[in-house]
Amino acid sequence: MPVILTTDALIFLLIAVALGYGVYAAQHEHLRAPWRSVARSRVGVAALVVIGCYVLIGLLDSMHFHPRVEPVAASSAAPAATDAARADAGGAAAAPMEARYSTQVLSVLDVILSGLRERQEKTFSAPFATHLFVKEPIEQPDGSIVRGYPPLEHGGAHLKDPSRRGFDIAVRTVLGAIKGLLVWMALTAGLVWLVAHARGETFNDGASAIWQARTTVPWRVLLLTLAVMLVLGFVAAELAAGYHILGTDKVGEDVFYQSLKSIRTGLVIGTLTTLVMLPAAVILGIMAGYFRGLTDDIIQYLYTTLNSIPGVLLIAAAILMLQVYMTNNADQFASLVERADLRLLFLCIILGVTSWTGLCRLLRGESLKLREQDYVQAASALGVRHGTIISRHILPNVLHIVMITVVLDFSGLVLAEAVLSYVNIGVDPTMNSWGNMINSARLELAREPIVWWSLAAAFVFMFTLVLAANLFADVVRDAFDPRLARVR
Amino acid sequence: MSAYIIRRLLYAIPILIGVNLITFVLFFVVNSPDDMARMQLGDKRVTPEAIQAWKADHGYDRPLLYNAQAEGTDKLTDTIFFEKSLKLFAFDFGTSDSGRDIGYDIRQRMWPSLAIALPVLLVGLAINISYALMIVFFRATYIDVGSVVLLVAMMSISGLFYIIGGQFLVGKLFHLVPISGYDTGLDAFKFLILPVIVGVVGGIGTGTRLYRTFFLEEANRDYVRTARAKGLRERIVLFRHVLKNALIPILTGVVAVLPLLFMGALITESFFGIPGLGSYTIDAINRQDFAIVRAMVFLGSVLYILGLILTDISYTMVDPRVRLS
Numbered sequence A: 001m002p003v004i005l006t007t008d009a010l011i012f013l014l015i016a017v018a019l020g021y022g023v024y025a026a027q028h029e030h031l032r033a034p035w036r037s038v039a040r041s042r043v044g045v046a047a048l049v050v051i052g053c054y055v056l057i058g059l060l061d062s063m064h065f066h067p068r069v070e071p072v073a074a075s076s077a078a079p080a081a082t083d084a085a086r087a088d089a090g091g092a093a094a095a096p097m098e099a100r101y102s103t104q105v106l107s108v109l110d111v112i113l114s115g116l117r118e119r120q121e122k123t124f125s126a127p128f129a130t131h132l133f134v135k136e137p138i139e140q141p142d143g144s145i146v147r148g149y150p151p152l153e154h155g156g157a158h159l160k161d162p163s164r165r166g167f168d169i170a171v172r173t174v175l176g177a178i179k180g181l182l183v184w185m186a187l188t189a190g191l192v193w194l195v196a197h198a199r200g201e202t203f204n205d206g207a208s209a210i211w212q213a214r215t216t217v218p219w220r221v222l223l224l225t226l227a228v229m230l231v232l233g234f235v236a237a238e239l240a241a242g243y244h245i246l247g248t249d250k251v252g253e254d255v256f257y258q259s260l261k262s263i264r265t266g267l268v269i270g271t272l273t274t275l276v277m278l279p280a281a282v283i284l285g286i287m288a289g290y291f292r293g294l295t296d297d298i299i300q301y302l303y304t305t306l307n308s309i310p311g312v313l314l315i316a317a318a319i320l321m322l323q324v325y326m327t328n329n330a331d332q333f334a335s336l337v338e339r340a341d342l343r344l345l346f347l348c349i350i351l352g353v354t355s356w357t358g359l360c361r362l363l364r365g366e367s368l369k370l371r372e373q374d375y376v377q378a379a380s381a382l383g384v385r386h387g388t389i390i391s392r393h394i395l396p397n398v399l400h401i402v403m404i405t406v407v408l409d410f411s412g413l414v415l416a417e418a419v420l421s422y423v424n425i426g427v428d429p430t431m432n433s434w435g436n437m438i439n440s441a442r443l444e445l446a447r448e449p450i451v452w453w454s455l456a457a458a459f460v461f462m463f464t465l466v467l468a469a470n471l472f473a474d475v476v477r478d479a480f481d482p483r484l485a486r487v488r
Numbered sequence B: 001m002s003a004y005i006i007r008r009l010l011y012a013i014p015i016l017i018g019v020n021l022i023t024f025v026l027f028f029v030v031n032s033p034d035d036m037a038r039m040q041l042g043d044k045r046v047t048p049e050a051i052q053a054w055k056a057d058h059g060y061d062r063p064l065l066y067n068a069q070a071e072g073t074d075k076l077t078d079t080i081f082f083e084k085s086l087k088l089f090a091f092d093f094g095t096s097d098s099g100r101d102i103g104y105d106i107r108q109r110m111w112p113s114l115a116i117a118l119p120v121l122l123v124g125l126a127i128n129i130s131y132a133l134m135i136v137f138f139r140a141t142y143i144d145v146g147s148v149v150l151l152v153a154m155m156s157i158s159g160l161f162y163i164i165g166g167q168f169l170v171g172k173l174f175h176l177v178p179i180s181g182y183d184t185g186l187d188a189f190k191f192l193i194l195p196v197i198v199g200v201v202g203g204i205g206t207g208t209r210l211y212r213t214f215f216l217e218e219a220n221r222d223y224v225r226t227a228r229a230k231g232l233r234e235r236i237v238l239f240r241h242v243l244k245n246a247l248i249p250i251l252t253g254v255v256a257v258l259p260l261l262f263m264g265a266l267i268t269e270s271f272f273g274i275p276g277l278g279s280y281t282i283d284a285i286n287r288q289d290f291a292i293v294r295a296m297v298f299l300g301s302v303l304y305i306l307g308l309i310l311t312d313i314s315y316t317m318v319d320p321r322v323r324l325s
Helices: A006-027 A029-040 A042-060 A072-077 A083-094 A108-112 A114-118 A162-199 A203-211 A219-240 A255-291 A293-308 A311-328 A336-370 A374-381 A386-422 A434-446 A453-480 A482-487 B002-029 B033-041 B048-058 B080-090 B102-137 B142-156 B159-173 B185-219 B222-229 B234-257 B259-263 B266-272 B277-287 B290-318
Strands: A136-139 A145-148
Touching: A006 A029, A006 A255, A006 A336, A029 A042, A029 A386, A029 A453, A042 A108, A042 A219, A042 A255, A042 A453, A108 A114, A108 A255, A114 A255, A162 A203, A162 A219, A203 A219, A255 A293, A255 A336, A255 A386, A255 A434, A255 A453, A293 A336, A293 B002, A293 B290, A311 A336, A311 B002, A311 B033, A311 B277, A311 B290, A336 A386, A374 A386, A386 A434, A386 A453, A386 B159, A434 A453, A434 B159, A453 B142, A453 B159, B002 B080, B002 B290, B033 B048, B080 B290, B102 B142, B102 B185, B102 B234, B102 B259, B102 B266, B102 B277, B102 B290, B142 B185, B159 B185, B159 B266, B185 B234, B185 B266, B222 B234, B234 B259, B234 B290, B259 B277, B259 B290, B266 B277, B277 B290
Parallel strands: none
Antiparallel strands: A136 A145
């Protein structure tokens, strides 16, 4: 039974907005030209592929549902079967009966990664470990008890001889790489065929044009980045079936699974915040610049006041208030997931409140300049209504500023989430996020030998996304702001 | 000039009133003092008497805006709004929820904050400006391209990573300086080195990249072309013309953040155990001490507005073309 959380709904709304913008941009040359130059930039295309992979995972994680509760007989019949197979079997068996749903909320990504989710250990274990990280009393076959590192329940459990682990890892890596390359080749063939078809060439000519980088869009870079991502993904999947490739955390949860689940949180904060703040920033900014006078004074007062409150403190105050409200009205939330989701949404809103002022000020300045332009003067002399002038003449001419700000803000917001979660004013502690991972792993640094994998995983996943976003933002800015491009 | 400053100071009053109203609404209207008391006392076994006692202890037992039971001017002054919000204007911060004098704490904790923030700013400025100048000197070479890639990568690393990595490398691996803590007087030096290094390194990415664009913008101007055309060496062009003019946006940007240095660096201070205002704020947030958060919000706004005014004044000092009116 599908569940639509509030942030899910907003994500789908965001996609609709993005599609609408895409259609609009495709019909207008002044918007199409910069995007075309983004598509021609090698860095831009590579960054886009990486971001695309993150977005795909985030979207899979945004489709939630209540899983069907299986009849007891069906689930006990196939306890060791893989989850996909079990879901099929359960679905088939439960079909004739009345469907029952558990109260648990899962996402499509959870189903795909169900192996990772369910293979819990007792506590810490290092990446690729076959034994726990901490010593525990183990009962020997003869009844005596020895303190040692007990073997993991799942990680490396398929190995008959633990000393063959290196060989097993190598085999799995090669196997994963081959699978990844096969998928990549299939995709490549499809793409080459499409490109060749569009260029009116034969398949071979198209392939060599791509390979020698003679195409306007750098397909070669795209394919190479895609190859790296696919190989990495398939190798990780192949290895993760037998090991905890990034180790496990304090309660034995797989760190790789946590990192993947955190992607959605990061993306939601980076994008929804913008979606929340955009209407206010655009409307108020243009109004202040266009109408001037009292309207301008009031709007300027509003954003100076908001801006003068230190951002972190405003967020802290608002989140504290939310916590007080949630503790006192705990019965209003159906489930923990819903509660965490609402807190995430609230965090986006409050981040939006603290970050809309910059864009608003930029838009005000630009509208001040635009309203003096001849075509705006002419329109108002001809008696065109204010609303029409704004939507026809002002708004299209400030869209590029909006675009640049949206893209530039994204990476900062993703990084901000980690810091806020560290101060406990970020997302709900029960929610998977890179900030929460770092926060909980920080205390374990004092251990000897140190538990580094949670921190490292969170940083690497975050770094990849933020780096790609930063590079992409640079390309977008250069494309939309010709003045800057000339300076470079 | 002085008339301008006075007018700007007067403009600040409505803004501060606005800030005050926002915090008042957030802290007292959205959640009543009863909610706060329940939160502080814990969920279980809260009796109405306990809530009343907590409120009386902390001065929240008055009406919000208008006290109908009081006499004369007390009708307006014996209220939460007057006691808790308006008194901030006189920098009377009152006592925290745990009973300490906030004003005293702030005056004590200001100095450690400044001891970190000021060196970070100065050293960071020196490094960022020299690095950016070097990139511009070698522009359109591999040094330029490589540096830009490095800077973008450094920007993309979370600030938390610099702190944790720095603590691990310097403190744990090499045992050079203590990982955290603070001392008064000259002994503070060894505690300050690591946070300052971390702060500077963490800021290189953003800072240098920004300054690089400032320099490039100046380097493309006509007067620079003239300077080159009359045969000046590149070194002289850079230092005597480009640097001097690009310093205007850099310096005014720095002036804007000067007052905020007192507020301290939130995350750095709490990681390194420095008893400054940043860690004070974070502790208050974690302990849910609303009185301190309220005081810090007000203090931050005052300092921000001060920064705005200083920026305007510094523009006239460094750039004679700008006149304040």
